[in-house]
Amino acid sequence: MSLPGIVKLMYRNVKVNVDPGTLIILIGLPAMYLVFFGFGFGAMIPGGGATAYLTFLTPGIMSFQCVMAGTVGGSMLWADRRWGMLAQILVGPFTRLQYLLGIMFTSLIFGLAGAFVMLLGAFAIVGASLQVTLWGALTAFGVIAIGSIFFGSLMLLISGLVKSNNAYNSIQILLIFVVNFASTVFYSFNSSLPLPIQVLFQINPLTYVANAARGGFVGSLPAASSWQIPLLIVETIVLLAMATRVYVRSEISFV
Amino acid sequence: MTLQISENEQMSPARVDMSTQQVIAVENLRHSYDGKSFALDDVTFGVKKGEVFGLLGKNGAGKTTLIKALTTLIKPTSGKLSILGLDPRRDGKEIRQRIGVVQQGESFDFATVEGNFDIYGVLWGVPTRIRQQRRDELIKSFGLQDVRKKRAFDLSGGQKRRVQVARELMHDMDVLFLDEPTTGLDVIMRRELLDSVRERARKGLTVVFTTHNLEEADYVCDRVAVVDEGKILAMDTVENLKRLYGGKKTVEVTLAGGDGQGFFDRLRIRLAGNGSELKAEGNSAVILTNDPKGTLQRIMELSQETGVQMDWLNIRKNTLEDVFISSVTKTEHE
DSSP: OOOOHHHHHHHHHHHHHOSHHHHIIIIIHHHHIIIIIHHHHHTTSTTTHHHHHHHHHHHHHHHHHHHHHHHHHHHHHHHHHHTTHHHHHHTSSOOHHHHHHHHHHHHHHHHHHHHHHHHHHHHHHHGGGSOOOHHHHHHHHHHHHHHHHHHHHHHHHHHHHOOOHHHHHHHHHHHHHHHHHTSSSSSOOOTTSOHHHHHHHHHOHHHHHHHHHHHHHTTOOOTTHHHHHHHHHHHHHHHHHHHHHHHHHHHHHHO | OOOOOOGGGSOBOOOOOGGGTEEEEEEEEEEOSSSSSOSEEEEEEEEETTOEEEEEOOTTSSHHHHHHHHTTSSOOSEEEEEETTBOHHHHHHHHHTTEEEEOSSOOOOSSBHHHHHHHHHHHTTOOHHHHHHHHHHHHHHTTOGGGTTSBGGGSOHHHHHHHHHHHHTTSOOSEEEEESTTTTOOHHHHHHHHHHHHHHHHTTOEEEEEESOHHHHHHHOSEEEEEETTEEEEEEEHHHHHHHTOSOEEEEEEESSSOHHHHHHHHHHHHTTTTOEEEEETTEEEEEESOHHHHHHHHHHHHHHHTOOEEEEEEEOOOHHHHHHHHHHHHHHO
16 A cells, blocks of 8 residues: 555655754754753753753743754755756656645644653753643644644745745745843843844744743643734644745745 | 737637547637746647647747647746647646646755655555655666665756655656756666656657757657747657758868858858858857758868868768757747
8 A cells, every 4th residue: 555645755755854954953052052052041040940940941941943944944945946956856646736735744743743752851951840731742843734734835935935045045044043031031021121032032933832842841821821822823823824925936946 | 018908819729630549639829928928939839649739939939938838837928738638728637636847947846756755646546555665666667776875956957856756656647748848867867767758658658848959859759849038930750840851961160260250151142142050159150951962062162263272171960959940040030
């Protein structure tokens, strides 16, 4: 029995992208954040703050995985164009939509797998202090899944619009930096922040993901999640539609 | 200027003559990338089952655009097109399940040679046991044993091309499109590939083959079409094309020195009216003519008059290359 087209494409995407370089970006970078920031900033909190901060940081770093997974998705499309595999796959037994969904679902797998590895890593560091219920974990992984599709769509959209490799890489690095640090991944929202930074925090989808994941961990979603999660879902659908449209248009010029 | 395509010109499936087992039918096909000029202009041809059909043309002639249209990568602006009796607009995926395509550019996954074969086999749904067996056979027959564990990107140009062609043969197909497949291959590997194409065609595979190399087109193709500026200029069996263009023979002349351009300009004037076509480059010229004796005589006369010595003078039968040059230059002059 032959596997469905999307599954074959996902198998290929995972097989091709599970290499040391991708794993360092996907797992190594967030893991370093977890360890260095966890202990570094935690040490500044008096009275055994490292454990408390690591407990706070863990769902944030898990959420950050959806950004990393998105960048892997964008890079997949970029590499397939650059190395001719996009055109080769499009003359194979697949539709254009299957190709796009194959990348999207691969990003999703990478996002969830990366978040799971971060969770295991955090357990290894702080042990039983990291309390999470099954419901809490499911909430966190659910919202990270949505976030992975959001950032996967965003990176596919950028990948479809940008024509130069250098420009794509620069945008990707800038985006990771801004999205990561203008969110509640490392610290909670504070109304004493300068207004432009407050706005960035509030419109940043990673804030929505991190808030919901953190809330899930402690067993109660924050009030803001009642509008942030639906907004994230709507934004994800819009972005996915835009990415599909741009991809279908732009790939013609590449094949 | 924007190209206007009338409604009755919109793309519709071409009529497939099943009695001749025609598997590709193209009728009045046109394609424009920019809406201003046509990359394909009124192209019509058919390819029968088991035929090796060659597309000859210089760079930018439209060969690759035609391959893209035939393999459903681009949607033609207008005209009729049918592959295996299917309509590319409706049945793209079904067509793609039954064709193989070796594209002109490189295409590899970031994996070893073996890995590229395996991934491709999975994409095409080749069962594991058959996949491994085919992979090993193809790696052996394409002389890739020594590099099977190397990353595809680390190979030489010729090795990469071999991987690309061999990888395509991992899956079954009814039609194989080869876009300049022999680029970078050494002479022996090229001949083996062409023999393999012929053998597969003998067993019923239909092959569309684009090339710059006219000798290999002569060797492998049952019929060829000469393409230039998006149009088919000539199309027939190789033998018929040669016959069509001769009667004619080819006179080759190389001057020992002197003003080549001046000499050939004067010769061109003297040959005017006897149906000769002269193509000069530096101190050499190739003349396609119906009157080889008269042409030789005029060359000798001019040589004596001008005192320009000749290094090489030869009359030979037409080759496919002569047909190609003749049909393309004729269009340029027109």
